[in-house]
Amino acid sequence: MSSRSYSLLGLWPVVNRWKTLVATAVGLALVLSVIVSLLLPNIYKSTAVFYPTNPSSTDPDRIVSDGGKLELGGRAEDLDRVITIGESQTLAELIITRFDLHTHYKVGKAGTDVADQAALEEFNSNFTIVHNDRDAIEVNFLDEDKVLAARVANTIVLAIDSINQQLTFENRRKVIDLYQGRKEFLEREYSAAHDSLLQGRRRYGIYGMENESRYLGRAIIQTETQLRQAEGEGNSSKAAGLRKALRGLTKADGGNFLNLENYVKGTDLMATTYARFADIQGRLIGARNAYETAKLAISGKISSIYVVQKAFPATKKTSPVRWLIVLSSVVITLVLSLIFVTLLELYRGNLTVGRPGPEPQS
CATH class of the missing domain: 3.30.1890.10 (FepE-like)
Incomplete structure (x- = not known):
């Protein structure tokens, strides 16, 4: 016996039988979807x-x-x-x-x-x-x-x-704090080095003037030469004055502010102090520039x-796309309704899908 051929046209009697229920469900879905879409x-x-x-x-x-x-x-x-x-x-x-x-x-x-x-x-x-x-x-x-x-x-x-x-x-911000701390530290060191430099200058009479040592050496030579001339001439009073002047130029306790003993003693110390002062001064200028640059940079918002x-x-x-909501609701309701009534008819045994084929010839 040949197999049966099936057709969806066999569902039409079922749809026709349940058309009122299907139409009601579809209409209800249409109304509800329109209301819901308008409320959204x-x-x-x-x-x-x-x-x-x-x-x-x-x-x-x-x-x-x-x-x-x-x-x-x-x-x-x-x-x-x-x-x-x-x-x-x-x-x-x-x-x-x-x-x-x-x-x-x-x-x-x-x-x-x-x-x-x-x-x-x-x-x-x-x-x-x-x-x-x-x-x-x-x-x-x-x-x-x-x-x-x-x-x-x-x-x-x-x-x-x-x-x-x-x-x-x-x-x-942490970098700025480091810059600020470095700047403040160098400012304190700069102040201390400057005070040491001033104290050394006052003590030894060395102010870093140009040709300072040359003037001192020339004064000592001239005074000593005049002293020897006075002693040679037998002028004891002039020699005594020149001897005292020479002592003032060469000895720290001679009374002269600028003297050879203090100058020699203070030259090395003042050179070291001035070198440290100049080094701290240069580092301080660089630290201030770095701090100001960093502060300017962080304050600018790029x-x-x-x-x-x-x-x-x-x-x-x-x-929402309201027409799509309504259309999809109606289509889904229609499909579900057809599936429901079809299954119901199958359950009741009232649905015959397809038609029998021709009887085979003997």
């Missing part, structure tokens, strides 16, 4: 687009000292870092607090675990940050309020920029991103 609020999406910059190109020290230029990123590590910041809970909590999204989402009072978690989940469901095919970062935010959606998207971009700068410059497009209030809703 309009959702608007705002999008901001930006490129991350290379962190080395936004280094303030490099820009201040070398005149560096901003360089667009696009490197994998730059993109991953920015996306990680965007998906962090720190940023989410910052935005939720700034825009009071607990109240906006009607999840309860801020500060309770249930309300905080509900606000965080609602925020994450409305927020996306993606790397598009042009190596740019897109920040999308959905909300019933199109103005709020644009404000939140732009604030997220600014927050990402701020956190990215904090990551880049986190240690720079954006770590390049914003291509700011978010603006959307002019067209993103969802």
Whole structure:
């Protein structure tokens, strides 16, 4: 005996028998889907687009000292870092607090675990940050309020920029403290070295004047020559005066402020003291310049991103697509209704699908 051939036309009697029930279900689905779709609020999406910059190109020290230029990123590590910041809970909590999204989402009072978690989940469901095919970062935010959606998207971009700068410059404040400590230490050393230099000059009479030793040597030679002439002439009173003058020029207790004994004794000491003073002075000038440069660099805020497009209030809703909701509801209800009545007829044994084939010939 040949096998039976089947056709969906065999379902038509079943549909015709249950047409009232199927039509009722489809009509009810149509009415309910229309009501539900009309009750759904309009959702608007705002999008901001930006490129991350290379962190080395936004280094303030490099820009201040070398005149560096901003360089667009696009490197994998730059993109991953920015996306990680965007998906962090720190940023989410910052935005939720700034825009009071607990109240906006009607999840309860801020500060309770249930309300905080509900606000965080609602925020994450409305927020996306993606790397598009042009190596740019897109920040999308959905909300019933199109103005709020644009404000939140732009604030997220600014927050990402701020956190990215904090990551880049986190240690720079510590570096400034080190610069300041070094500067203050050298200032104290400079003051002490300057006092030592002044004390040595007062004690030994060495002020670093040009040809100071030459003048002293010439005075000693002239005085000693005149003393020998006076002694040779037998002028004892003049010789005694010249002898006293010579002692003043050569001995520390001779009464002269500038004398050979103190000059010789203080020359090496003053040379060492002055060398240390000059060294500390040069280091202090360098430390002050480094501190001022670092302070200027950290005070200047250089954006770590390049914003291509700011978010603006959307002019067209993103969802819901009401006609699609109604159409899909009607189609699904129709299919389920047909399946239900078909199974019911099969269960009752009233459904004959197909027709018998011809009897075989003997």
